[in-house]
Amino acid sequence: MHSVTNAIPTGTIASIPAKAHAHRALICAALANSPSTILLSRTSKDIDATMDSLRGLGAHVIYKNNIVTVTPGPVPAKGNVVPHESGTTLRLLLPVAASICNDVDVDAKGRLPDRPLEPMLGEMKAHGVTFSQDKPPFTMTGRLQGGNFSMVGDVSSQFFSGLLLAAPQIGLSTITSTTPLQSSDYVTLTTETMRDFGVEVEHTLPDANINEAFTVPFGASFIGRDNYQIEGDWSNAAIWMVAAGMTGKPITITGMNKNSVQADRRIMQVMIDAGCDVAWDGMNVTVTGRASKPIHVDLEQMPDMLPVMAALACSISGESSFIKGARLRLKESDRLVAVANLVRDLGGTVREDGDDLYIIGSGILKGGQGDCVNDHRLVMAGTLMALISENPVTLKDSEAITKSYPDFFEDWNLLGGNAQPL
Ligand SMILES: O=C(O)C1=C[C@@H](OP(=O)(O)O)[C@@H](O)[C@H](O)C1
Numbered sequence: 560m561h562s563v564t565n566a567i568p569t570g571t572i573a574s575i576p577a578k579a580h581a582h583r584a585l586i587c588a589a590l591a592n593s594p595s596t597i598l599l600s601r602t603s604k605d606i607d608a609t610m611d612s613l614r615g616l617g618a619h620v621i622y623k624n625n626i627v628t629v630t631p632g633p634v635p636a637k638g639n640v641v642p643h644e645s646g647t648t649l650r651l652l653l654p655v656a657a658s659i660c661n662d663v664d665v666d667a668k669g670r671l672p673d674r675p676l677e678p679m680l681g682e683m684k685a686h687g688v689t690f691s692q693d694k695p696p697f698t699m700t701g702r703l704q705g706g707n708f709s710m711v712g713d714v715s716s717q718f719f720s721g722l723l724l725a726a727p728q729i730g731l732s733t734i735t736s737t738t739p740l741q742s743s744d745y746v747t748l749t750t751e752t753m754r755d756f757g758v759e760v761e762h763t764l765p766d767a768n769i770n771e772a773f774t775v776p777f778g779a780s781f782i783g784r785d786n787y788q789i790e791g792d793w794s795n796a797a798i799w800m801v802a803a804g805m806t807g808k809p810i811t812i813t814g815m816n817k818n819s820v821q822a823d824r825r826i827m828q829v830m831i832d833a834g835c836d837v838a839w840d841g842m843n844v845t846v847t848g849r850a851s852k853p854i855h856v857d858l859e860q861m862p863d864m865l866p867v868m869a870a871l872a873c874s875i876s877g878e879s880s881f882i883k884g885a886r887l888r889l890k891e892s893d894r895l896v897a898v899a900n901l902v903r904d905l906g907g908t909v910r911e912d913g914d915d916l917y918i919i920g921s922g923i924l925k926g927g928q929g930d931c932v933n934d935h936r937l938v939m940a941g942t943l944m945a946l947i948s949e950n951p952v953t954l955k956d957s958e959a960i961t962k963s964y965p966d967f968f969e970d971w972n973l974l975g976g977n978a979q980p981l
């Protein structure tokens with residue numbers, strides 16, 4: 560539990576490494592033909608889950624002095640995948656593990672066992688793998704076979720990323736999306752990282768007659784990389800950008816890539832649409848000016864941004880809209896319900912309509928107790944909401960922040976904010 564006051568953070572903060580990019584680079588490195596070193600200035604529970612799981616599949620993974628050394632190792636007779644609460648770790652590593660190991664124990668924690676897996680298990684079963692039951696904990700038996708995979712595009716893009724990362728180990732594989740692919744930037748991040756590690760993926764764009772498809776050619780294999788740099792994390796940079804927009808006090812985030820393919824880089828445009836200024840100086844990005852115009856966002860391609868954008872919307876007078884949020888119900892919490900409850904609990908006004916959310920901002924909240932329902936992105940949102948609250952905000956389950964940003968409250972206080980553990 561934390562208590563957060565409306566003390567305003569401002570100044571310059573270093574970005575943290577992108578969790579999504581780190582997962583992918585670690586996996587490519589563990590599958591490569593030679594050792595890699597990966598530059599990673601900080602870690603988190605989710606990144607640790609991927610490192611632990613790769614160890615469970617035989618790789619030697621040592622994290623020391625901000626460098627991860629990954630030495631591919633012999634695959635054990637019995638593999639062990641331990642994603643904890645990380646959906647990305649689980650969904651990327653299921654097909655990867657089955658592409659190298661015949662017998663794998665898989666566990667999961669928190670809400671993860673109940674997040675959707677069926678489309679992936681169905682395709683894996685059709686390609687040679689059996690499961691002791693349909694949700695973790697389970698044992699996977701049999702080696703994944705290459706060929707043609709079909710996948711729905713509107714449950715999780717992580718199914719595509721996982722099958723793509725498994726493909727080089729199983730021969731020619733084509734993965735076709737049977738419905739329009741949502742969160743597609745995350746698949747692009749996968750193919751870009753695979754390219755960095757020596758595997759080129761062919762991408763067929765959809766048209767009226769053809770579904771979107773990805774093909775990994777026969778004979779492709781990952782090669783190790785030295786001093787591979789993980790990009791700054793846009794999902795977490797968004798917290799600071801929103802804080803600046805809510806208060807009008809500038810914040811600069813260092814070490815960011817303007818041309819990143821990370822889905823949440825889209826927060827830049829949201830801030831501009833809200834009336835803020837977003838300025839670049841090399842790899843540093845600064846947000847200035849107070850957000851003043853309601854925002855209207857389609858959540859299909861940036862699902863993780865709703866919680867922090869909801870805080871921004873509370874600070875802007877008028878109605879902001881967030882539409883097409885169905886898949887937000889499938890995350891660490893039902894994020895549509897959890898965000899609506901948080902806004903209401905802190906004294907804001909929100910309207911739910913199916914999978915759309917409307918926030919009627921007034922620039923001010925009352926504060927009080929908010930429940931983060933063990934969801935790290937709700938912790939970020941609740942902390943931001945404290946900035947416009949008349950009374951301190953008490954955040955239940957604030958420890959959930961360690962999933963992606965363990966030093967978040969230290970960084971918040973470093974910039975002049977005031978968050979104290981209770
Ligand atoms: O592949 C990834 O790294 C992720 C993909 C997205 O999930 P979906 O594709 O399920 O939307 C995103 O919400 C998640 O936080 C991370």
Ligand SMILES: C=C(OP(=O)(O)O)C(=O)O
Nearest residue numbers: 644645646647648863890
């Ligand atoms: C949904 C998230 O992660 P994952 O799906 O990997 O659990 C997230 O980081 O917001």
